[in-house]
Amino acid sequence: MPTFTDPARDANEAYEALRGLAHATRPVEDPSDTYAVIGDLLGGMRSLRQVLDQLATVHLNHQHQVTNEARDLAGGAVEALSAADELHQAGTLIDQAHDRLNAAMGHSGRIVWNPQEPLTERWVGIVFLHSEEADRVLDLIDREGAEAGIEHLSGWDYGSETTDAAMENGDVHDRAPVCAGDRQAETGDYAMTYNPQAGHVALYRRHLVRPEDALDPPAEAPVPPRRSPAARETTPRRGAGRDKSWFSHPGVAAVKQTRGLSL
Structure with a gap:
């Protein structure tokens, strides 16, 4: 269960849930379930976008309080800025993936998976x-x-x-x-x-x-x-x-x- 307060623990639970989903979607017995799965993934992707932005903000806010492995403050700031930039770039890619997934959900929602047998x-x-x-x-x-x-x-x-x-x-x-x-x-x-x-x-x-x-x-x-x-x-x-x-x-x-x- 999510804690809503412990980011490390909740991230681990999200990882395990995605692992379980990866196994569960190998054989999809009822294809109509895919619409609901895509919908939940779409919601999860929005949350992931928010997480990436928040993680980037943490790196920016602490750039002057960290060092690199050589104990260099300037080096630490560069690494923090670089990490924040990559997180923002990942968020931009998530936006593109979100649009694609949203389009896929629209198409999936118009599918009749179990049509009546033709007469x-x-x-x-x-x-x-x-x-x-x-x-x-x-x-x-x-x-x-x-x-x-x-x-x-x-x-x-x-x-x-x-x-x-x-x-x-x-x-x-x-x-x-x-x-x-x-x-x-x-x-x-x-x-x-x-x-x-x-x-x-x-x-x-x-x-x-x-x-x-x-x-x-x-x-x-x-x-x-x-x-x-x-x-x-x-x-x-x-x-x-x-x-x-x-x-x-x-x-x-x-x-x-x-x-x-x-x-």
Whole structure:
């Protein structure tokens, strides 16, 4: 502990504290601690500057009361003046170091040492339609354009309910799936794939997840064979559980039923 009265003892304690700090900063487990360390060093540097000035003043005040090793008063005065001058020079260098350290502290204070993990982009299935259900949307796209189709299909998006259903059903992709012959259009966070020849249309929404929650896509996604209009299936791609309505979301239907929701 500092004495605040014994300069020799306090100087020795400061030396030991700096030795300890030198060892402690070899492995810095939490880099965010460096900001506080720099701040304390900056305060210590100001105190060191004050100490150097005070030590220089002591040498100046006692220059006429000392001798050198040869017991020469004049020689003692020269040594005292020289020591005071060097102490002042050291103080000037401390000022420069202080400015550099202060700038370093400013830069360090703007660092985010532990940023949140970057999110991974995935696409969740909103709805997949085929047969007569898809024909209505395909006709809309043909009349009014792809954006009108996306806006219409976005009515199947129930937010978190749709996302949860897609996660449960494994309808999550690293990119919006595109089969052979499909066309694709994007608006905002939505991507629509449609194929007038095969008679299907699908809508996907961009969804950001933590890397550990991202599903690894298969090495090679199978491409379904093209179907003629006469051979279009009438069974939803995602299995049973659809509403009777032609615009029901196949993955959310079960969720809505359990929650008592209806369109």
